[in-house]
Amino acid sequence: MNDDNSRALYDRALSVMPGGVNSAVRAAIEPYPFFVQKGDRGHVIDADGNRYIDWVMGLGPLLLGHNLPESVQAGIQQKASEGPMYGTPTEIEVDLAEFVVRHVPSVEKIRFVNSGTEATTSAVRLARGYTGRNKIVVNQGGYHGAQESTLVDGDAENVAPSSAGVPQSFAEHTIPVPFNDEDAVREAFEKHGDDIAAVMTEPILANYGIVDPDDGYHDFLREITDEHGSLLIFDEVITGFRVGGLGCAQSEFDITPDLTTFGKIIGGGFPVGALGGRAEIIEQLAPSGPVFQAGTFSGHPVTMAAGLETLQFAAANNVYDHVNTLGDQLRAGLTDIVAEQAPEYTVAGTDSMFKVIFTRDGEAPSNAADVKNAETDRWRRVFWGQMKAQEVFLSQNQFECQFVSYGHTEADVEETLEAYKHAL
Known part of the structure; x- marks a missing residue:
């Protein structure tokens, strides 16, 4: 996967912006973030032409996805x-x-x-x-x-x-x-x-x-x-x-x-x-x-x-039925994968929000300390990169939520679940 343009853009950004970013969480991706050129439904395409299924959705605002309906x-x-x-x-x-x-x-x-x-x-x-x-x-x-x-x-x-x-x-x-x-x-x-x-x-x-x-x-x-x-x-x-x-x-x-x-x-x-x-x-x-x-x-x-x-x-268009149904499918599929491959982890979320939390005991967290005690470094330094290599864009660290949009499809869900199987 080529990232020459993103690397060059980040090099330029470091010269004119602190940390090369305008919001700290964007620099969590190591060794440098990829730069997005445009969005397409439930996907983003970066400056090097790489295409990713996007579960970040601008950190939440994009309920309808990247391609807005005509109206x-x-x-x-x-x-x-x-x-x-x-x-x-x-x-x-x-x-x-x-x-x-x-x-x-x-x-x-x-x-x-x-x-x-x-x-x-x-x-x-x-x-x-x-x-x-x-x-x-x-x-x-x-x-x-x-x-x-x-x-x-x-x-x-x-x-x-x-x-x-x-x-x-x-x-x-x-x-x-x-x-x-x-x-x-x-x-x-x-x-x-x-x-x-x-x-x-x-x-x-x-x-x-x-x-x-x-x-x-x-x-x-x-x-x-x-x-x-x-x-x-x-x-x-x-x-x-x-x-x-x-x-x-x-x-x-x-x-x-x-x-x-x-x-x-x-x-x-x-x-x-x-x-x-x-x-x-x-x-x-x-x-x-x-x-x-x-x-x-x-x-x-x-x-x-x-x-x-x-x-x-x-x-007017059953948007919540669509995104919540896909959210249910994601969480159900992830629950099965975690039970098979990483029973110490937990699947969290509701409606169109989801996350696999790298807990150590299989217990759903009840407060922030429980999440902080999860394997946050493994999530960011190992798992996130493995998902990116399979063209799935997840939130930049263990803590940020992930979101389903109206632009996502069942095919996006199935492809993402397959990527989790390989990465976990």
């Missing part, structure tokens, strides 16, 4: 042809807001922003502004973007920034607890309940392997936050409009959070984020309230068109 493409192109952006409201952002409010019961009002990170940053600020409190409870291994309030390591008693440049004083307002650990959450509220503004959690840990909640865990979070006057924030940047269909993961778990953050699919593959929830809370955002939030590109008309056309197409 979706036309809607995007129309908005782009009318002008890039205006600095004033447009009808299309109202249309998308109405669609989300209509389909996600917990969202009474919504504010569009430009990234998942911006959405979670705004959610934390809003929770603090609304409650008048400072502390945020998060799950260890949960990813809420590149923001100061959640770039933390450690536990409730020994928290520290996970990145240089984040002051310790910021981290001290964050309380990390293990996912699925009700006792740790209770202890946090016993000690700091009067100053906890919110618990922020992914419904499913989807950026640290894939870790499902224990039965009743989210109900417990709903109850304890209500009891203490704190907010419950669901970070659905990854799961939103993927798990649970148009109702999102919260509908799957029958939980009504106070705030929800969105990204990825809600923009149809274009840069986006959103923050939605109870009207009385969202209305605390400027200009109707005292919590400042603004952005030049927020509600960008091309992004709004891409998001609306994507979601409308998904609603």
Whole structure:
């Protein structure tokens, strides 16, 4: 497999970009990432003409795959042809807001922003502004973007920034607890309940392997936050409009959070984020309230068109039946392969998300520590390259999720399962 052009491009990139990339995870591929030239349905083609089945799907946004249906493409192109952006409201952002409010019961009002990170940053600020409190409870291994309030390591008693440049004083307002650990959450509220503004959690840990909640865990979070006057924030940047269909993961778990953050699919593959929830809370955002939030590109008309056309197409064309059926086929096939060839590993995922986690005991992980203790180096340094050699593109490390799109086929699934048989 020739990769001369990708190597040359990476050499050029190292001269002008830190690590040769614009997002750190892209450099996880060793010795250098391949550069994609274009997408084709459920595949990508790199700068050297190599073709791969793509299960990364832009790290989640591409629900429809790389070739957008004609109606979706036309809607995007129309908005782009009318002008890039205006600095004033447009009808299309109202249309998308109405669609989300209509389909996600917990969202009474919504504010569009430009990234998942911006959405979670705004959610934390809003929770603090609304409650008048400072502390945020998060799950260890949960990813809420590149923001100061959640770039933390450690536990409730020994928290520290996970990145240089984040002051310790910021981290001290964050309380990390293990996912699925009700006792740790209770202890946090016993000690700091009067100053906890919110618990922020992914419904499913989807950026640290894939870790499902224990039965009743989210109900417990709903109850304890209500009891203490704190907010419950669901970070659905990854799961939103993927798990649970148009109702999102919260509908799957029958939980009504106070705030929800969105990204990825809600923009149809274009840069986006959103923050939605109870009207009385969202209305605390400027200009109707005292919590400042603004952005030049927020509600960008091309992004709004891409998001609306994507979601409308998904609603009208059985997209979720297609991607979830293929997801079931992948997980079933992988479960059989793992049982035969690597019984210590586990298959994780739901709906159109999937992952083989290189656990050491055959037990599905219940928190981030379980995933961290898996054979992460083997996954990245040995297995990933073996899959790439068979023209299957998986996420860049053990932790990132993998996604099925409307552009994938049963043939893609069968070819991928054969590649797993050879690589495991």
